[in-house]
Amino acid sequence: MPLQGEYAEEKTGWVKDQLAKIDESGTTESVGINGMQVVVFTMRGAKSGKLRRVPLMRVEHNGTYAAVASKGGAPEHPAWYHNIKANPDVEVQDGTESHDAVAREITGAERDEWWERAVAAFPPYATYQSKTDRQIPVFLVEPVK
Ligand code: F42
Numbered sequence: 001m002p003l004q005g006e007y008a009e010e011k012t013g014w015v016k017d018q019l020a021k022i023d024e025s026g027t028t029e030s031v032g033i034n035g036m037q038v039v040v041f042t043m044r045g046a047k048s049g050k051l052r053r054v055p056l057m058r059v060e061h062n063g064t065y066a067a068v069a070s071k072g073g074a075p076e077h078p079a080w081y082h083n084i085k086a087n088p089d090v091e092v093q094d095g096t097e098s099h100d101a102v103a104r105e106i107t108g109a110e111r112d113e114w115w116e117r118a119v120a121a122f123p124p125y126a127t128y129q130s131k132t133d134r135q136i137p138v139f140l141v142e143p144v145k
Pocket residue numbers: 008010011012014015016018019033038044045046047048049050052054055056057068069070071072077078079080081082083
């Protein structure tokens with residue numbers, strides 16, 4: 001079921017600008033970080049129940065995506081980490097396409113495998129990990145068939 005409800009506004013300036021550019025062009029390909037691609041995850045706020053759109057780097061393999069809660073190597077998890085844990089039903093926009101998906105946090109060998117893919121897609125993730133004591137959480141975001 002597609003997510004429905006009221007949207008909350010992104011408050012970080014550069015992220016808000018990227019979302020506006022995606023809306024204007026209709027595709028996530030209109031933005032990026034140093035030429036690396038971005039996808040947009042829509043998820044529900046844990047407390048507010050409002051929908052939040054969160055752009056993250058594009059880490060994809062065989063139609064499954066990873067959501068990497070790096071927050072630039074900040075000491076704390078991003079707020080969306082708690083939102084996606086509470087409400088794992090998300091929508092993924094990649095390019096001009098959107099689909100429903102379910103997210104689950106991965107650990108152990110499964111996380112190791114996807115962490116490698118994440119760093120291959122966006123090498124700064126490795127630097128972010130070295131900046132923080134927390135292990136950066138990785139979610140597997142699998143399409144709903
Ligand atoms: N962030 C990443 O963590 N990883 C990435 O790979 C990544 C890539 C990326 C690419 C492009 C781009 O434009 C942004 C990118 N970001 C990436 C940044 C990402 O989009 C988020 O801005 C960032 O991860 C911070 O996430 P955040 O959820 O902490 O967002 C902050 C700015 C924010 O809006 N916080 C709100 C606030 O008011 O503090 C959160 C409010 C919220 O979620 N409230 C919940 C609710 O119910 O509404 C309750 C929260 C709770 O504590 O229960």
